[in-house]
Amino acid sequence: MYIDYTGGGLYADSQLREHLRLLETGVYGNPHSVNPTSAASTELVDRARAYVLEFFKASPDEYVAILTANATGALRLVGEAYPFRSGDRFLLTFDNHNSVNGIREFARARGAETSYVPSVSPDLRVDETLLPRYLTDTAGDHHNLFAYPAQSNFSGVQHPLEWIEQAQSHGWDVLLDAAAYVPTNQLDLNRWHPDFVALSFYKMFGWPTGIGCLLARRDALAKLERPWFSGGTIVAAFVQREYYQSAPGAAHFKDGTVNYLNLPAVEIGLRFLDRIGIDTIHARVGALGVGLLDALDSLRHSDGAPAATVYGPRSWVRRGATIAFNFLHPDGRVVDERFVDRIARRHNISLRTGCFCNPGAGEVAFTISRETLVGGEFGEGMTLDDYIRQIGLPSGGAIRASLGLASNFADLHRFQDFAREFVDLASVPSDLPPRIAC
Numbered sequence: 001m002y003i004d005y006t007g008g009g010l011y012a013d014s015q016l017r018e019h020l021r022l023l024e025t026g027v028y029g030n031p032h033s034v035n036p037t038s039a040a041s042t043e044l045v046d047r048a049r050a051y052v053l054e055f056f057k058a059s060p061d062e063y064v065a066i067l068t069a070n071a072t073g074a075l076r077l078v079g080e081a082y083p084f085r086s087g088d089r090f091l092l093t094f095d096n097h098n099s100v101n102g103i104r105e106f107a108r109a110r111g112a113e114t115s116y117v118p119s120v121s122p123d124l125r126v127d128e129t130l131l132p133r134y135l136t137d138t139a140g141d142h143h144n145l146f147a148y149p150a151q152s153n154f155s156g157v158q159h160p161l162e163w164i165e166q167a168q169s170h171g172w173d174v175l176l177d178a179a180a181y182v183p184t185n186q187l188d189l190n191r192w193h194p195d196f197v198a199l200s201f202y203k204m205f206g207w208p209t210g211i212g213c214l215l216a217r218r219d220a221l222a223k224l225e226r227p228w229f230s231g232g233t234i235v236a237a238f239v240q241r242e243y244y245q246s247a248p249g250a251a252h253f254k255d256g257t258v259n260y261l262n263l264p265a266v267e268i269g270l271r272f273l274d275r276i277g278i279d280t281i282h283a284r285v286g287a288l289g290v291g292l293l294d295a296l297d298s299l300r301h302s303d304g305a306p307a308a309t310v311y312g313p314r315s316w317v318r319r320g321a322t323i324a325f326n327f328l329h330p331d332g333r334v335v336d337e338r339f340v341d342r343i344a345r346r347h348n349i350s351l352r353t354g355c356f357c358n359p360g361a362g363e364v365a366f367t368i369s370r371e372t373l374v375g376g377e378f379g380e381g382m383t384l385d386d387y388i389r390q391i392g393l394p395s396g397g398a399i400r401a402s403l404g405l406a407s408n409f410a411d412l413h414r415f416q417d418f419a420r421e422f423v424d425l426a427s428v429p430s431d432l433p434p435r436i437a438c
């Protein structure tokens, strides 16, 4: 059973067949030329790019689609080129993937100040009465970037898209990390107008891996200052004179040769989602997710003590089908996630354990204070196990079950069978493997 859709989606046979047929019946060359095979590739690449915009209802007059290797590549394009200067702000939510957190290093290197908006337990949402205080804390004529996920890859919380306009009205450029949101929710860029959107296609429809996208508003893109040039991003560059002329618009962000043989599979995948209907997928994972949450909530030991704890919203309001939890022993201790992994393998279940590259959500979920983190540096020669002991964590993180377009009720029943293994479990064996870094 596969319940790691937030890690990566699954693909349909039809996607592979259609892609293979396309490759079998054509000859495609590097698109950086005008020869017939190159022209054939260029046509497919242009079509795929146009369809990406259409899928997200983004007007080509307003948005461009820049193809990247993954969501991280899209986030990096923004981070490394955002014109941070001293006095500028980078604002982000605690609840963010490390590929967004990492942008603070670009901000710091250029003298901009980073601030975090905290999430609040137990729902792991942002206190909305607090947000305006952060959004209004900007100084005059500066570049300010606000980044948050449309859906948390940790807790499934859906942060309001209304924040986009709210932040923009206070002079922020908004970077929306939509990687965990778009596989089961329609992102309508005719209704919402974030400056930048990052996503990975394999999370939406499984095949192909290795392609993501930065959807960028044309005027926001024009603000970016790329720190380098490369093949594909310039009109001309010289060697005897250190000068180059950038290609205009989106072309300036297209490093090297695009993944031209796999790109047509992006259009195939998006059309596949369209045929099912993203709203149908949304409704389906919602129905299954409610069942999964209920299964965890009602899981009890013989003495009536809870056998699981969920991190994040328990109700199905403004949340997606990504559920973080831990199993609990009858005395309330957290069941070691490595043991959960072992039992999941025995049931042939693919789920995720750890912190899911989202340390901020984890810090709030496990009530780890700043003081603990400041005192507890990751020392030379330390293993992850040593570190977890040092900061007093009860386990190596949480368990994450995430649903997607092929999830069904049989999966839910198998999950319930698996969860029952933890009822009345007093202890775990001592032969668990060392943890590996996340």
Ligand SMILES: Cc1ncc(COP(=O)(O)O)c(C=O)c1O
Pocket: 006, 007, 070, 071, 072, 073, 097, 099, 149, 151, 152, 153, 177, 178, 179, 180, 200, 212
């Ligand atoms: C919310 C979110 N942002 C960004 C990423 C990074 O995606 P990728 O590893 O495809 O670059 C992920 C991946 O899990 C994610 O869930």
